[in-house]
Amino acid sequence: MNLATEAGEAVAMIGANGAGKSTLLRTLAGLHRPAAGTIHLEGRDITAMPPHERAAAGIVLVPEGRRLFPSLTLEENLLVGTTPRRRGAWNLARIYELFPWMAARRAMTTVFLSGGEQQAVAIGRALMTNPRVLLLDELSLGLAPTVVQRLYDMLPQLLGAGMAVLLVEQDVTQALRVSGHVHCLLEGRITLSGRPAELKPADVEAAYFGLAHRGGGSG
């Protein structure tokens, strides 16, 4: 597999459960060692770099299932993102501008927030690191479609600021809508790649399920 992303571009990985999408993102974040192959960031080999150094180098993961810190307040969750001390446009004020509802609830724990709100905190926390590469793992998991749409609607803003976004999604429609480039992943291999406009739905479906087209159903 060969995968590359550039500043200002959103690349989407789609695929069914168990296709290896999350493992790929976790490997990029440094949580797994790749069995083979290398990972480069701006020409520098970071294959052996531990996760906290990758965050300092500008790679940050918004994990599947959000994984907020339950004993920290909302604001403290966001502030953990300042740990790598990277300079950039993102700070508490900017996050509260992006998600105005957060400011009033900054001193609360996050356990009583709705799923969509928790996902927003997880994204805000990642943005606080001022990343160059933002890895989004399954933003749509367990959320209502309108909430997912609203979260993805901020993507152009992030891309405009020169961030590269690599997202993993089971929700193919969302992935095709927001990304500039799509790879379909099946059992750890890319079976189809291209720009969303150039891909035929039938081909996407075939690649997604790893079967010849047989109609009906979507992931």
Add this chain to the structure above:
Amino acid sequence: MVWINAAVQGVLLGGLYALFACGLSLIFGVMRVVNLAHGDFAVLAAYLALAVIAAVHVPVLWAVLVAAPLFALVGYAVQRLIIQRSLDISPLTTLLVTFGLSIVIQNALLEVASANSQSLPAGLLTSGALRVSGQLSLGYLSLLIFGTAIVVIVALQMFLARTSMGRQVRAAADDQETASTLGVNVRHVFGIAAALAFATVALAGVAFGMYSSFDPSAGPQRLIFAFEAVVIGGMGSLWGTLAGGVILGVAQVLGSQVDAGFGVLAGHLVFLAVLALRPNGLIPSRSV
């Protein structure tokens, strides 16, 4: 009046237990490690203070200024080089490793310092007392130890709640993996938490050494009191540990008022009652 006096002395004794237990509580709350060598490290600190006093003839309180920072370094090293490695294998391994450390420390002390019972000379602190009324007087040493316990626990709490490093400690305690992807160097942060815990162990060890005599095998007996304070108060909660220490102290002193041999047992009974009725302790914490 006798009972009031006993209760007040119990509260003060509880300060010593809380000071001694807060390191155990911190290490458990952050790393989920039960440090079975906790009591032995405290005894080691008392011997270290004894050696400092013998070498440079300073008062015992100055010896603390050497022991606490030195123990912080020891704590960082023990965490990074020994406990972290066992954590990487399995939680059960940490129990075996800290149990091993306990035995190593006891035998090393026996080898170097002999089995003789020792105590730290505290001079006026031991004999002097603040006389409140005819039957109620507060020993300077007990007051000093109680005050130290409060200051240490408030300081630890402020560190955890207000500083960036404290926030990293709590984040890593909640979810190591996610914390690491946000730039938290979890191993270093655990080392810092252990360093702070060990500095409090040094304070508690010296305090214990002034309060009563000690020998190389005194550690495990003391560890039981720290355990009880932590469990009564609620695992991993520092305020709970203070409350637990005080409850244990009061139970012991009131118990020995009933019968001289009943004191320690009364403490154990309160501990068992809390375990049976409120297994999460009186002030259970969210994390730290």
